[in-house]
Amino acid sequence: MSQSLSTDILIVGGGIAGLWLNARLRQLGYSTVLVESASLGGGQSLKSQGIIHGGAKYALHGALTGASEAIADMPRRWREAVAGNGELDLSGVRLLSEAHYLWSPGTLAGNLTSFFASKAVRGRVDQVKGDQLPPALQHPKFKGKVYRLAELVLDVSSLITRLAELAGDSLLAAREIAPLREGGDVIGLQIDGREIRAQRIVLSAGAGNAELLASLGLEQPRQQLRPLHMVLVKGPSLKPLYAHCLGGGPKPRITVTSHPAADGQWVWYLGGDIAEADGVARDEAAQIRAAQKELGDLLPWVDLSSARWATLRVDRAEPAQSGLVRPDNAFLADQGRLLVGWPTKLALSPDFADRVIAALQRDGIQPLAGEPLPALPRPPLARPVWEELLP
Numbered sequence: 001m002s003q004s005l006s007t008d009i010l011i012v013g014g015g016i017a018g019l020w021l022n023a024r025l026r027q028l029g030y031s032t033v034l035v036e037s038a039s040l041g042g043g044q045s046l047k048s049q050g051i052i053h054g055g056a057k058y059a060l061h062g063a064l065t066g067a068s069e070a071i072a073d074m075p076r077r078w079r080e081a082v083a084g085n086g087e088l089d090l091s092g093v094r095l096l097s098e099a100h101y102l103w104s105p106g107t108l109a110g111n112l113t114s115f116f117a118s119k120a121v122r123g124r125v126d127q128v129k130g131d132q133l134p135p136a137l138q139h140p141k142f143k144g145k146v147y148r149l150a151e152l153v154l155d156v157s158s159l160i161t162r163l164a165e166l167a168g169d170s171l172l173a174a175r176e177i178a179p180l181r182e183g184g185d186v187i188g189l190q191i192d193g194r195e196i197r198a199q200r201i202v203l204s205a206g207a208g209n210a211e212l213l214a215s216l217g218l219e220q221p222r223q224q225l226r227p228l229h230m231v232l233v234k235g236p237s238l239k240p241l242y243a244h245c246l247g248g249g250p251k252p253r254i255t256v257t258s259h260p261a262a263d264g265q266w267v268w269y270l271g272g273d274i275a276e277a278d279g280v281a282r283d284e285a286a287q288i289r290a291a292q293k294e295l296g297d298l299l300p301w302v303d304l305s306s307a308r309w310a311t312l313r314v315d316r317a318e319p320a321q322s323g324l325v326r327p328d329n330a331f332l333a334d335q336g337r338l339l340v341g342w343p344t345k346l347a348l349s350p351d352f353a354d355r356v357i358a359a360l361q362r363d364g365i366q367p368l369a370g371e372p373l374p375a376l377p378r379p380p381l382a383r384p385v386w387e388e389l390l391p
């Protein structure tokens with residue numbers, strides 16, 4: 001016989017969006033169950049670069065865009081949470097860098113001057129020199145200009161671990177999920193022999209949302225996948241670097257973040273333009289050669305002779321947009337008891353949770369005193385990609 005449970009809010013998907021939302025809802029007194037079919041953080045979240053953008057990167061077009069407006073408050077909210085005095089207590093989450101840097105390798109100063117004069121970045125960007133430069137750029141041969149952005153970089157693995165702690169007993173490992181209907185309406189989900197009824201069901205399953213919506217017979221909201229081909233390099237002589245290297249265009253030529261591996265070495269994780277269209281078209285060997293050439297041109301003093309290389313293909317899952325334009329905000333749509341969305345960036349998970357909470361308040365959904373949950377099988381935590389690919 002199937003077990004019957006009820007909860008206020010049933011969340012599907014244990015990436016950053018579902019886990020952050022779950023922690024916020026529990027703090028507000030809602031009972032929750034968060035269902036994960038693979039591993040916590042193992043979708044896009046642990047494959048992300050962990051940058052808590054404040055929007056400066058998107059203001060590179062020269063204009064103050066919607067993206068810069070919506071995202072501008074995120075570094076403050078995350079900083080307070082990590083310091084233990086924000087909307088969630090994320091003390092213990094490892095801050096990899098207090099700042100992310102913009103680095104122009106040489107002659108792009110003119111381009112940068114107008115950018116830094118723009119209202120979008122005034123007061124949020126300072127030029128740094130000498131021993132204030134990121135360690136990897138402190139070399140006599142380094143000629144470029146470097147600006148410090150008020151954007152943090154987080155160790156996403158410790159973030160997911162902390163949010164899983166804040167989830168208490170609400171996590172449920174699942175294999176098969178099917179809708180539970182009453183009179184045609186979805187009132188909950190059937191999960192591996194359990195019937196779970198809920199006041200609201202939130203789909204925050206990243207790239208898995210499309211299939212979940214299809215299983216519910218829904219065509220909207222539509223999802224788009226934006227493929228990336230990231231590069232990882234690990235070596236004994238790498239020093240930490242967190243920077244967007246500017247090219248001629250609006251997108252960073254390369255975005256470098258640095259991650260401590262379990263063996264004490266640093267892994268550089270390379271995204272930006274190199275991981276987009278041309279990079280996606282390259283096979284693994286060609287993509288590694290392209291990255292070797294980029295780093296050789298930009299940082300010729302970095303000894304990569306004994307470095308090990310790997311690439312990672314991963315899709316960013318977002319709401320469908322014409323022309324694959326990057327969405328500006330967390331996205332949430334709702335239909336009956338169902339809410340579905342994508343944060344669109346790790347940094348925007350607080351915005352995603354705000355939108356869900358606003359929808360609950362709008363609909364008068366209050367915490368109901370229910371039965372305590374029985375012990376549920378817990379999903380595992382995912383491992384960082386560099387431990388998988390470059391052990």
Ligand SMILES: Cc1cc2nc3c(=O)[nH]c(=O)nc-3n(C[C@H](O)[C@H](O)[C@H](O)COP(=O)(O)OP(=O)(O)OC[C@H]3O[C@@H](n4cnc5c(N)ncnc54)[C@H](O)[C@@H]3O)c2cc1C
Pocket residue numbers: 012013014015016017018035036037038039040041042043044045046047048049050051052053174177204205206207208209212228230271314315316342343344345346347348
């Ligand atoms: C290479 C890369 C770099 C990035 N860098 C940054 C960055 O520096 N800063 C930033 O802000 N953003 C960044 N992003 C974007 C960011 O990673 C994502 O926006 C964010 O992680 C999405 O979180 P999520 O919880 O919606 O999805 P995910 O992390 O993908 O989590 C979805 C979860 O749902 C689970 N799931 C799927 N289907 C089901 C199902 N049927 N039932 C139950 N569970 C299911 C999955 O197993 C997964 O655990 C990056 C993305 C990529 C790909």
